[in-house]
Amino acid sequence: MSAVIEARGLGKTFRTGRRTVHAVQDVSLAVSAGEALGIVGESGCGKTTTARMLLRLEEPTAGQVIFEGEDITHRRAAALLPFRARAQLVFQNPFDALNPRFTIRRTLAEPLRNFGIPEAEHAARIDAVMGRVRLTPASAWLDRFPHELSGGQLQRVVLARALIPGPRLIVADEPVSMLDVSVRAGILNLLRAARDELGLAAIYISHDLALIRYVCERTVVMYLGRIVEEGPTAELISSPRHPYTRALVAAVPVPRVDQDRAALPIRGSLSDTPQGGTGCAFRDRCPHAMPRCEAEAPALREAGPARRVACHLEEGAPS
Amino acid sequence: MSLLSVENLQVHYRTGAGPVRAVDGATFSVAAGSILGLVGESGCGKSTLGRAIMGVLPDAGRIAGGSVVFEGRDLVALTEAQRREIRWRRLSFIPQTAMNALDPVQRLRAQMLEVLMERGGLARAAANDRAAELFRMVGLDPVRLADYPHQFSGGMRQRASIALALALNPALVIADEPVTALDVIVQRQVLDVMRDLQSRLGLAMILVTHDMAVVAYACDRVAVMYAGIVVESGPVREVLERPLHPYTMGLTHAFPDVHGETGELVPIEGSPPNLLHPPTGCRFAARCPFAQTRCHEQAPPAVTEGEHMVACWRADEASALRTAAASPATWAAVVPA
Amino acid sequence: MRAARAAWRFLRSEPFAFVGAAIYALIVVTAIFADKLAPHDPREILRVGRRVARYLPISPEHWLGTTSSGRDVLSQLIWGTRSALQVGLTAAIVVVAIGTLMGLLAGYLGGWVDKLITRLADIVLSMPFLPFMLVLAALTTPGTTVVVACVALLLWPNTARVIRSQVLSLRERAWVEAARVTGCSNTRIMFVHILPQVLPLAALYGSVAIGWAILAEASASFLGFGDPDTISWGVMLQEAYANQALGRGAWNWFTPPGLAIVSMVLAGFMISRGSEKLLFPKLADK
Numbered sequence A: 001m002s003a004v005i006e007a008r009g010l011g012k013t014f015r016t017g018r019r020t021v022h023a024v025q026d027v028s029l030a031v032s033a034g035e036a037l038g039i040v041g042e043s044g045c046g047k048t049t050t051a052r053m054l055l056r057l058e059e060p061t062a063g064q065v066i067f068e069g070e071d072i073t074h075r076r077a078a079a080l081l082p083f084r085a086r087a088q089l090v091f092q093n094p095f096d097a098l099n100p101r102f103t104i105r106r107t108l109a110e111p112l113r114n115f116g117i118p119e120a121e122h123a124a125r126i127d128a129v130m131g132r133v134r135l136t137p138a139s140a141w142l143d144r145f146p147h148e149l150s151g152g153q154l155q156r157v158v159l160a161r162a163l164i165p166g167p168r169l170i171v172a173d174e175p176v177s178m179l180d181v182s183v184r185a186g187i188l189n190l191l192r193a194a195r196d197e198l199g200l201a202a203i204y205i206s207h208d209l210a211l212i213r214y215v216c217e218r219t220v221v222m223y224l225g226r227i228v229e230e231g232p233t234a235e236l237i238s239s240p241r242h243p244y245t246r247a248l249v250a251a252v253p254v255p256r257v258d259q260d261r262a263a264l265p266i267r268g269s270l271s272d273t274p275q276g277g278t279g280c281a282f283r284d285r286c287p288h289a290m291p292r293c294e295a296e297a298p299a300l301r302e303a304g305p306a307r308r309v310a311c312h313l314e315e316g317a318p319s
Numbered sequence B: 001m002s003l004l005s006v007e008n009l010q011v012h013y014r015t016g017a018g019p020v021r022a023v024d025g026a027t028f029s030v031a032a033g034s035i036l037g038l039v040g041e042s043g044c045g046k047s048t049l050g051r052a053i054m055g056v057l058p059d060a061g062r063i064a065g066g067s068v069v070f071e072g073r074d075l076v077a078l079t080e081a082q083r084r085e086i087r088w089r090r091l092s093f094i095p096q097t098a099m100n101a102l103d104p105v106q107r108l109r110a111q112m113l114e115v116l117m118e119r120g121g122l123a124r125a126a127a128n129d130r131a132a133e134l135f136r137m138v139g140l141d142p143v144r145l146a147d148y149p150h151q152f153s154g155g156m157r158q159r160a161s162i163a164l165a166l167a168l169n170p171a172l173v174i175a176d177e178p179v180t181a182l183d184v185i186v187q188r189q190v191l192d193v194m195r196d197l198q199s200r201l202g203l204a205m206i207l208v209t210h211d212m213a214v215v216a217y218a219c220d221r222v223a224v225m226y227a228g229i230v231v232e233s234g235p236v237r238e239v240l241e242r243p244l245h246p247y248t249m250g251l252t253h254a255f256p257d258v259h260g261e262t263g264e265l266v267p268i269e270g271s272p273p274n275l276l277h278p279p280t281g282c283r284f285a286a287r288c289p290f291a292q293t294r295c296h297e298q299a300p301p302a303v304t305e306g307e308h309m310v311a312c313w314r315a316d317e318a319s320a321l322r323t324a325a326a327s328p329a330t331w332a333a334v335v336p337a
Numbered sequence C: 001m002r003a004a005r006a007a008w009r010f011l012r013s014e015p016f017a018f019v020g021a022a023i024y025a026l027i028v029v030t031a032i033f034a035d036k037l038a039p040h041d042p043r044e045i046l047r048v049g050r051r052v053a054r055y056l057p058i059s060p061e062h063w064l065g066t067t068s069s070g071r072d073v074l075s076q077l078i079w080g081t082r083s084a085l086q087v088g089l090t091a092a093i094v095v096v097a098i099g100t101l102m103g104l105l106a107g108y109l110g111g112w113v114d115k116l117i118t119r120l121a122d123i124v125l126s127m128p129f130l131p132f133m134l135v136l137a138a139l140t141t142p143g144t145t146v147v148v149a150c151v152a153l154l155l156w157p158n159t160a161r162v163i164r165s166q167v168l169s170l171r172e173r174a175w176v177e178a179a180r181v182t183g184c185s186n187t188r189i190m191f192v193h194i195l196p197q198v199l200p201l202a203a204l205y206g207s208v209a210i211g212w213a214i215l216a217e218a219s220a221s222f223l224g225f226g227d228p229d230t231i232s233w234g235v236m237l238q239e240a241y242a243n244q245a246l247g248r249g250a251w252n253w254f255t256p257p258g259l260a261i262v263s264m265v266l267a268g269f270m271i272s273r274g275s276e277k278l279l280f281p282k283l284a285d286k
């Protein structure tokens, strides 16, 4: 099956004043129709920047973005319109993602207008999408303003706005982290249903593997701008290979009293990590660091079926 | 005897439309050296409760009834001067956004010294040593005392505000959502700092959160709040494994478990009632799949069995309700207005 | 409707702004009903018997006395509100329009557009108001158009600056990005999504421009660059001055227009002062 979206060696370097931040380096991934890919990693590791490049909200400084076979890496804003209709974003903070002066109806009509869908079809499409996000009857919601809705309801509207142009790809950046625990499940269920029923390619971003596992079959783990491990989500959780993935799995909170409370197999925090230099970016926090890790950066290599890992420990390990 | 015991506490906010009963009958206690988790959705009154115990309510808020007995004294009856004496020294507070606890335009050393010298009466040299010790205690390099808060990451700020709260060796720390905004690794590290302080210093803590998994990881006891009322409380194992209140059952099913089933998750539809006009009867009734006529008419009384307290008319059927609550269909059937 | 309620709540909480708004309201009402309120035609030369009624003092007949040419001062003052409002409102509208447009473009587009507009604003702000107006008035036919043009040309940078900073923060909001993702062009984002958010702020700065414009018109008239045929507070002052009202102690002639101008300017100032809290809440907290 051919990929809906593909990134090849994607990179983004920000230059702010004197500082240069390599936010994303050499990220390659692909997502097919009907498939959901998770991106996990701790705060600041480049998840959002990657997503923004895939959606061309940010122009990559290296590599390529291929959408449905076409290279859109450096396409100009005006020429991106057809792509915009086919690749949509679900925002993290529902309280900030809707124009406060637009009614829900206007918010949903806006993409239809922009993408040139005839006015006559608007009402029917709005009704249909409101049904899909379970805000029914639509008439009870459409004339309200965002401040009249709760966080969970707002996030449904955000999802509806993303679905209404009929996208082939949907990217959700921490879609439930701002929501109450009681309503998170509802949004996650909707995301899962939308992907299954519409056959979308989906990318979910989170730092929480429990959540990613619920919606994604395959996951990439990022650390400091790079992919350090990739594999089927269930396998990543049951047998993490990269030392960072192991720490990430161990850190996920579980709602059970009897659990492993041993210290995490990781030291320090992201800010202690050396930027640049040779060697593995994780070496200062890695419990298995060896002299070679100082000298040489590990490459992302195949490590079994559908599995990629970037760690020197993997060499010589059976694959 | 418990270190802190809160009895039928009521806190109201004055608003243009009338009083908001943000806390409306909260009862629970914290034993010395133990961690109590306070859980519930946003707007259920968790922060208000924490602030009321500390005596740092905003101007519009006031304690309208009940008692807060801490180390044998009723804090509600104390004067502001007496409360100030207790704050920081015996009882301290980490507000919901760590940034609020820290002054953005002062280096951390200056902030630590201010508390240690002015409130704690330490000499400068002793205060400096203590500041370094506190930083090491929460896993920060004392060198970073020279930094401004904005030079810290979110997790480091959270640690720094814990260090500040611990400066004068309090017996109880109230931490309002200290890990909510952090990513999982940092969250775990901060929780480990808290557990470590508990076992080394015998520190007691109220940890406000909305995540049952955080409670399971770090707490000894838990109090579940809904719409201003503590609806269930008890030892963590009791409450998590044999919840008696439908709201607690809902919370435990609402979020994925990384090692558990990947079946359908179960949301609790709707949102908590407006506390300006709380419903008569059980406040959870509008969202409860097990509500009966009497639930809507009369508020259920709190009943205690051993250490496990619950306020639900159908608590005696809890084990049957638990089975039903595990099925998504049960919750999907409820359509709150 | 929501905006009206918000404005009312704001006025009630800010005494400064309330007084300012009250002054404006009073003047608007006076202007609307000028023909009903004024006891005389402001241009009519009044007579006592056969003599022109020059320099009459305050009396029940003429509450503010008469001028050197026998005209009723109160009536002139009342009719003066019309020209004051006309000048003030036109100037305010032009200031708001230019300032908002500039601020929007600078804040949203950034880059060289921003640099250019900011530089232009700096230059304009460094220009002295009165000399600029006098030169402009001398080069063209005197009249209210010059005054309005002057106020607009010189006052837009204040509006542009606040609008720009407001737009800079709005631009980072997720819903603006959402508009982009859902296919909005930059023009549409600026004018359909962002503009409505900054209009209240712009209107506020416009209200300050009203006072300025009236002061400018008065100065121009006073210095003889006004249109002598209009009835305005500035022309009243100029006439009083030319006829040595001051020397004659005819304070009933020159004080009222002077006070009217000052209160109008103050009103603008008070509104902006009172709204600082609204616009820069952090400043007010400290």
Ligand SMILES: Nc1ncnc2c1ncn2[C@@H]1O[C@H](COP(=O)(O)OP(=O)(O)OP(=O)(O)O)[C@@H](O)[C@H]1O
Residues within 6 Å of the ligand: A014, A015, A016, A021, A022, A023, A041, A042, A043, A044, A045, A046, A047, A048, A049, A050, A207
């Ligand atoms: N516009 C920008 N200018 C400069 N640096 C930036 C910019 N945007 C992001 N960065 C930097 O790029 C890195 C990656 O940021 P990104 O937002 O992608 O992280 P993230 O993984 O999404 O984190 P979080 O979980 O906190 O959302 C960070 O170091 C960040 O500070």
Ligand SMILES: Nc1ncnc2c1ncn2[C@@H]1O[C@H](COP(=O)(O)OP(=O)(O)O)[C@@H](O)[C@H]1O
Residues within 6 Å of the ligand: B013, B014, B015, B020, B021, B022, B040, B041, B042, B043, B044, B045, B046, B047, B048, B049, B058, B060, B061, B275
């Ligand atoms: N300053 C205030 N004035 C009026 N109402 C308030 C104020 N602060 C909080 N509330 C109300 O009190 C209730 C409890 O709020 P809060 O204690 O912040 O809940 P939580 O911490 O559980 O999210 C909510 O209904 C909230 O809207």
Ligand code: SF4
Residues within 6 Å of the ligand: A242, A243, A244, A280, A281, A282, A283, A284, A286, A287, A288, A289, A290, A293, A298, A310, A311, A312, A313
């Ligand atoms: S390469 Fe070395 S330092 Fe990096 S993760 Fe592997 S063992 Fe650790």
Ligand code: SF4
Residues within 6 Å of the ligand: B245, B246, B247, B282, B283, B284, B285, B286, B288, B289, B290, B291, B292, B295, B300, B311, B312, B313, B314, B315
């Ligand atoms: S009292 Fe009734 S409505 Fe309330 S939680 Fe119990 S069963 Fe549900």
Ligand SMILES: [Mg+2]
Residues within 6 Å of the ligand: A047, A048, A049, A173
């Ligand atoms: Mg992010």
Ligand SMILES: [Mg+2]
Residues within 6 Å of the ligand: B043, B046, B047, B048, B096, B177
């Ligand atoms: Mg709170």
